[in-house]
Amino acid sequence: MSTPILSPLSFYKCLSDDTRLKALMLIYLEKELCVCDLITALELSQPKVSRHLADLRKCHILLDERRGKWVYYSVNPKLPEWAMKVLELTAHNTEAYLNDNITNLNMAKQSECCP
Amino acid sequence: MSTPILSPLSFYKCLSDDTRLKALMLIYLEKELCVCDLITALELSQPKVSRHLADLRKCHILLDERRGKWVYYSVNPKLPEWAMKVLELTAHNTEAYLNDNITNLNMAKQSECCP
DNA sequence: GATTGACATTCGAAAAAACATATATATGAT
DNA sequence: ATCATATATATGTTTTTTCGAATGTCAATC
Numbered sequence: 001m002s003t004p005i006l007s008p009l010s011f012y013k014c015l016s017d018d019t020r021l022k023a024l025m026l027i028y029l030e031k032e033l034c035v036c037d038l039i040t041a042l043e044l045s046q047p048k049v050s051r052h053l054a055d056l057r058k059c060h061i062l063l064d065e066r067r068g069k070w071v072y073y074s075v076n077p078k079l080p081e082w083a084m085k086v087l088e089l090t091a092h093n094t095e096a097y098l099n100d101n102i103t104n105l106n107m108a109k110q111s112e113c114c115p
Numbered sequence: 116m117s118t119p120i121l122s123p124l125s126f127y128k129c130l131s132d133d134t135r136l137k138a139l140m141l142i143y144l145e146k147e148l149c150v151c152d153l154i155t156a157l158e159l160s161q162p163k164v165s166r167h168l169a170d171l172r173k174c175h176i177l178l179d180e181r182r183g184k185w186v187y188y189s190v191n192p193k194l195p196e197w198a199m200k201v202l203e204l205t206a207h208n209t210e211a212y213l214n215d216n217i218t219n220l221n222m223a224k225q226s227e228c229c230p
Numbered sequence: 231g232a233t234t235g236a237c238a239t240t241c242g243a244a245a246a247a248a249c250a251t252a253t254a255t256a257t258g259a260t
Numbered sequence: 261a262t263c264a265t266a267t268a269t270a271t272g273t274t275t276t277t278t279c280g281a282a283t284g285t286c287a288a289t290c
Contacts, residue, residue, distance in 0.1 A: 016131035082208035093197035094123045
């Protein structure tokens with residue numbers, strides 16, 4: 001029954017790293033993504049992506065769900081409304097920042113990573 | 116004529132420190148504050164406050180204006196609209212986080228720091 | 231049950247950020 | 261000119277964050 005406590009400071013600390021911010025924006029825009037999608041979209045090593053996703057998970061911004069071999073990440077719908085709106089504003093005003101990654105992601109979706 | 120470029124990453128890096136986030140929220144809520152107000156409100160040393168204000172100034176989130184002996188800081192009205200809305204959402208949803216500092220600030224305002 | 235694929239975690243090093251202290255500058259008053 | 265006050269910057273140090281590489285775990289398949 002308790003809503004997860006998310007201090008504004010820990011929220012913004014999560015957004016203050018390039019990998020975390022981009023991963024979060026992509027997941028927000030796509031509703032959910034698996035780790036292999038993000039590795040391709042961000043062009044980063046698997047441990048690096050995984051570590052930053054863990055940060056976002058630990059402060060309850062993201063949820064993870066294993067389905068078979070893959071782990072899917074999505075934005076926690078229980079996020080405070082103000083935080084959700086911040087994500088919305090950011091995602092829709094950072095096209096240039098995300099451009100390359102979205103291109104990579106679309107290519108990833110057409111390949112054979114995850115179903 | 117050019118609007119100042121503010122990448123989402125550098126914006127959120129500025130918000131990811133306790134001193135900077137609180138100072139920015141207080142300045143946003145009060146329209147403008149001088150350094151001595153912030154020293155009292157945040158209960159921090161002068162160089163520490165000054166250094167973090169400089170960070171916020173350097174990425175164009177804050178403007179500074181000297182009036183006599185005092186330097187007043189305010190939110191840059193040329194901030195991108197999405198960023199301004201993020202400040203609005205944050206300021207009005209972090210009462211508990213700012214509570215003590217607002218109390219301190221009101222006491223500061225009644226004392227003899229700046230006019 | 232051994233292996234493979236997808237992902238997570240640990241560890242030590244390197245880089246970045248934050249700190250306290252000292253010093254500099256700018257303004258107004260004496 | 262000198263001094264006090266308000267603020268900024270510079271410097272050396274400590275703390276935090278990030279990273280790559282290696283290793284561990286879990287589920288599916290052979």
